[in-house]
Amino acid sequence: MSQFSGKTAVISGGAEGIGLSIAKALGDQKMNIVLADIDQEKLQEASLELKDAGISVLAVALDVANETQWQRVAELAVARFGKIHMVVNNAGVGGASGSIENEQTKSWHWALDVNLMGVMYGAKVMVPLIKQHGEGGWIVNVASMAGMGGVPYNGAYTATKTAVVALSESWAGELHSKGIKVSVLCPAFVKTRIYASERNRPAQYQTDNANVTDKPKAPNKTKGMVENGIDVSIVGKRVVEALNQGELYIFTHPNYRAVVQQRFEAIDAAFERAAQSPLLQHIVNQKLDML
Numbered sequence: 107m108s109q110f111s112g113k114t115a116v117i118s119g120g121a122e123g124i125g126l127s128i129a130k131a132l133g134d135q136k137m138n139i140v141l142a143d144i145d146q147e148k149l150q151e152a153s154l155e156l157k158d159a160g161i162s163v164l165a166v167a168l169d170v171a172n173e174t175q176w177q178r179v180a181e182l183a184v185a186r187f188g189k190i191h192m193v194v195n196n197a198g199v200g201g202a203s204g205s206i207e208n209e210q211t212k213s214w215h216w217a218l219d220v221n222l223m224g225v226m227y228g229a230k231v232m233v234p235l236i237k238q239h240g241e242g243g244w245i246v247n248v249a250s251m252a253g254m255g256g257v258p259y260n261g262a263y264t265a266t267k268t269a270v271v272a273l274s275e276s277w278a279g280e281l282h283s284k285g286i287k288v289s290v291l292c293p294a295f296v297k298t299r300i301y302a303s304e305r306n307r308p309a310q311y312q313t314d315n316a317n318v319t320d321k322p323k324a325p326n327k328t329k330g331m332v333e334n335g336i337d338v339s340i341v342g343k344r345v346v347e348a349l350n351q352g353e354l355y356i357f358t359h360p361n362y363r364a365v366v367q368q369r370f371e372a373i374d375a376a377f378e379r380a381a382q383s384p385l386l387q388h389i390v391n392q393k394l395d396m397l
């Protein structure tokens with residue numbers, strides 16, 4: 107029997123794309139699925155699709171940037187399924203891209219509120235409920251390869267995804283002894299509608315030129331790359347595979363390994379130069395003070 111069988115997962119942004127793919131894969135493992143999404147129409151469609159596949163599902167409206175709405179999701183999930191074992195913090199938006207001098211403050215707040223605060227609220231509300239029953243559980247945060255190295259002209263998105271990787275590492279250390287495993291999914295391009303995130307931008311984050319991109323010679327490049335991405339159905343199955351292996355970092359694009367290796371080599375080389383600096387010889391071999 108699968109370790110997931112009969113347990114309950116709450117999945118934000120579960121109405122389509124990567125969230126729905128994860129919902130299907132966990133549902134195939136006989137998990138109860140709570141789909142939570144800002145797009146109510148897509149949410150109903152996704153919920154019917156899962157029900158038709160014989161998966162126990164509850165659909166709840168949620169804007170991940172709203173902590174009170176997260177609490178309502180938790181209440182409804184517990185009322186329906188009794189316990190919560192997993193939260194998949196998947197909802198995310200592309201945020202506006204462009205050069206530094208054209209950054210839009212409202213676009214930054216939108217990306218930060220959804221991609222970062224949404225992840226924090228998801229954990230803050232669900233972790234106490236997972237701890238409560240003592241059966242252990244999982245937090246799966248959806249970051250990106252953009253969280254593994256800076257992407258030019260994508261400041262806000264890169265900042266949020268890098269933060270989600272770091273948060274996941276922080277929570278893994280905090281929750282290890284509580285029997286809650288933390289994983290962070292870092293995909294490169296996957297065929298979804300992420301390039302059309304503007305459809306989910308609430309009124310308070312609207313700017314006069316939210317759709318303007320001033321990337322030099324790269325109009326609609328992201329759309330093309332996403333459309334050439336891997337099939338979304340692979341991602342959910344890959345998440346189940348990696349959770350069964352107890353992975354902290356979940357990758358979907360082994361061909362991006364060289365990018366991360368280059369970054370680590372650059373960091374390592376910079377440490378070597380620091381180790382050679384006459385200014386720092388007194389601490390080269392000093393014992394580490396770590397929390």
Ligand SMILES: NC(=O)c1ccc[n+]([C@@H]2O[C@H](COP(=O)([O-])OP(=O)(O)OC[C@H]3O[C@@H](n4cnc5c(N)ncnc54)[C@H](O)[C@@H]3O)[C@@H](O)[C@H]2O)c1
Pocket residue numbers: 118119120121122123124125142143144145148168169170171196197198199200220248249250251292293294295296297298299300301302303306332335
């Ligand atoms: N597709 C890719 O190439 C790719 C690559 C790396 C990371 N990701 C990440 O994967 C996650 C899922 O994206 P996707 O590619 O499936 O995109 P998508 O646009 O197809 O799906 C995103 C889902 O999140 C929902 N959503 C948006 N704002 C929300 C909010 N405020 N509250 C609740 N739900 C909200 C949308 O309605 C939608 O159902 C995101 O975090 C994204 O950053 C995607």
